[in-house]
Amino acid sequence: MLLSVGTANAAGPTTNTNVPPPDESTGGTDGKGGLSASVSHIRIKYVSGGDGGGKRGNVATLDPNWKPPACWYEPEFTPAQLKTFVDTDGGGDVGIHESWWGKELWTDHYKDGKPADNFDLSSPTNSSAAGYENYNLGKNGYFWRGVAPDVGDPDSWDCGRIMFWVDAGQTPNDPNMPTPKTLAEYAYDKIKVPETEVELRPAAKSTVNLPTWVWLDKGTFQEVKVRAALPNTGLWAETTAKPVALHLDPGTTDATTYPASGDCTINGDGSIGTPYEASRASDPPPCGITYLRATDGTPYQLRASVTWEITWQGSDGTGGDLPNGTLETTQDIDVQEIQSVNR
Template sequence: MFRHKRALTTVAVTALAVSLSATPTHAVGVGNDKKPSNGDNATGNAGKDGSLSASVSNIRVTYPSGGDGGGKQGNLGTVDPNWKPPACWYEPAFSPDQLKKFVDTDGGGDVGIHESWFGKGLWTDHYRDGKPADNFDLKAAKNSSAEGYKDYNLGKDGYFWRGVAPDPNASASWDCGRIMFWVDAGQVPDDPNAPTPKTLAEYAYNKVKVPETEVELKPAARSTVNLPTWVWLDKGTFKDVKVRAALPNTGLWAETTAKPVALHLDPGTEDAEVFPASGDCAINDDGSIGTPYTKDAADETPPCGIRYLRASDGAPYQLSASVTWKITWQGSDGTTGDLPDGTFETTQDMNVQEIQSVNR
């Protein structure tokens, strides 16, 4: 018995639950940019349970600089609340041989973002025997029809492409409603949701990892009312982070670069002054921030720092230090661009005492 299930999100009138087959399927997908994979070790289409999943992309992410996992790291947040990464796109999923092997050995999983086929007959009808099948275009007035294929296009040079959506529940993921379709080698589909270097750059944005770095303070962790606390970071603490996203078997890639440009201080209380008054300390060309404290400068105004005007009374203030990262990208076709600045914030306790002296 064959099962043909369509998964609808809240944007649909009816919600249907999609259950995977009892025996997990194993993905057979594309390999690297140089030649097709034989599929034996391909996992780019597999979900965590081993099934063929349209929420998993074949995009390969590497870190030419930064993001190497050293020390504590975190993902950037964007300063633009309206910016979102791509909701969906199409990408190569199977060569003809890989698709035949998948159908013969597994035959269950997502044929599109919102359409799953369980049962070999559904796959052989369309991809082997040439029978047409419906695309699942929820936003269209009527589902479009996809022409069938003969013998999985064996002997032809190209790939079957399929929609991918990191979050299939996102309403915009319905823009990619086609079931898996053929594209000749060296081509990208004529579709508004075909991948571009910018698509990959935006995908890489969410893969940027930056260090969780606490700023250097003097006095450290315990400040004194009306005396300045100097804030600085040594050179090289913050370095550019570069993320490369490449889509196998397309020649498409993009490198997204995050460059630290400013440190913003929030003392955690209105009873304080920040230096400079904006709270924004520029990051110097050598990667340093501010000026290191010296005992001879204890009473001077720091180029980057804080003066607390009231004691913390046992509950430490939460000093927030957020770094702004400028995001740029360049792509395989020579295109370049900017993405919204990113931020990453860390907090640390600041105990402020009334004693009018400082430990030098």
Template sequence: MTVALAASPALAFGVGDTKDDTKGDTNGSGSLSASASSIRISYPNGKAGGDKQGGLAAIDPNWEPPACWYEPAFTPEQLKDFVDTDGGGDVGIHESWFGKELWTDHYKDGKPADNFDLHAPTDSTAEGYKDYNLGKDGYFWRGIAPDASDPESWDCGRIMFWVDAGEIPDDPNAPTPKMLAEYAYNEVEVPETEIELKPETRSTVNLPTWVWLDEGTFKEVTVRAELPNTGLWAETTAKPVALHLDPGTDDAETYPASGDCEIDDDGSIGTPYAKGDADRTPPCGIRYLRASTDAPYQLKASITWQISWEGTGGANGDLPDGTFETTQDMNVQEIQSINR
């Protein structure tokens, strides 16, 4: 019996234009939402192929994408227009202002307001602004948290604040190329490890099941994250490096013994089964030692993806490897004699 892994050709997606599209109300409903980022995601080499894709699970269980950061939300003119026409929504990640007077007091009439940060001993005070800083060149920046229930999102407790054009705020949660690379990591989608049995019959006890992957089935996936009006960008690249096989039972052997089959530079794995190979040891495969009885074994196949990134100013580095796993029923039968 043979096992093959298959995927469809890649689909092409273009890179979006870079424009000044800060507008604050990026949730699309007209309300200012601290969960909606202006970060632009694109796929320079096209998206992963196949009808089904999924996100990666980091091998490091302690790794998490960034919980919060600050980014440009409004020019002075955009903020004035927002207050005049709406004036409702999140001025910070955990603080919402509904009512025009709250906005005009602080951003038009110069009255101070409290920042909101549960991690700090006391809330700090934000100085007010005169007439929305009209005539100045820069942006009002606001905290963003994809998941406001994450306790770490309280690290970005400042209400919307001013930053001159061309500058990045001096704050530990200001955006960086690495932060954008981590954000892009969470946007990586890879093709499903689709397992196909050939021929589609039961596996047989003590006969090796060959596993291989045709060249070019899995290719590098690159995700680019750009934060408008900051000059910051990063590209995170996921490169497939190994296929791991878990037969779903202790009564089995894997080839190699680790269960890790390396992926060649051309995207191939192992060697295709050929007639007469039944007694040979496959470079990548499984040998079941006991028949499945009440239920089929659950063969798990997972691709390990090596993650690297590069970004603004030549910054670069590595992020934790990721995996994507799928499961296949494996029925194994006992046969006392086999004619070849």
């Protein structure tokens, strides 16, 4: 049975219901034998900061208007690889919102030179893509296809071309061609940093009106650098996350934070705050909390979040800043009230 999804009429991002679920693909790139538009060949490698112990998590951007790229194009097949794919499979995503099921659909366009529709919504009717002769065997280059980490993102419809040819050493003449910044932003969404479990003194229980000191040793939080590379293009980018501040939320309004903003800056040696000393137990700490009311059996939820400054450098000499990110960790805090008797 032959099924061409989306080639006859274009539907809008919110009305199209013909996109098959990922587990229906039957090609060779999604780990299940399917050619899937949600699977990228970008390779992520930790250059530094990725080998520390403890739990880790993805940073959340502090800029509500920023998000990683919704779609781009990348190399998928050489001519010989495409021929093998069609001969042995012939099913999967030929575009982000267009799937071809059955060998004939692929041979018509990539072997027999017949034109086919893109699914790009660029006009009332889809644009047409010229066909290829015999999979371009004998030519040096790659067939490129659209990739969208989230095919449900309306912006993923910006990459509506079906798989197309690009000569070796070149990149597509398309607004959604990949760039080092594309890779840097993709890496932002993949980078993992240590969770923020801070050191507290007193450790067992805090006491009403007695400062609780908070700090992080300099070895706990170090910058994390990841490299994202797109094979067969020479494109790469390194994205670096550097800790710059710790924010404390005591979990109750009956508390005083130090500093008053709750923002503890990074010291010159990479540490945060100052380790507790018994001789200074009653002093206001550089970074800490004084609880003004005891818990009643239900601990306060101390939320500690580290702000990470994100920068990047690319293979073409470009680079710059990306929005700061944060990762928050919650800790239980019991607060006791010391009773005194006057005689």
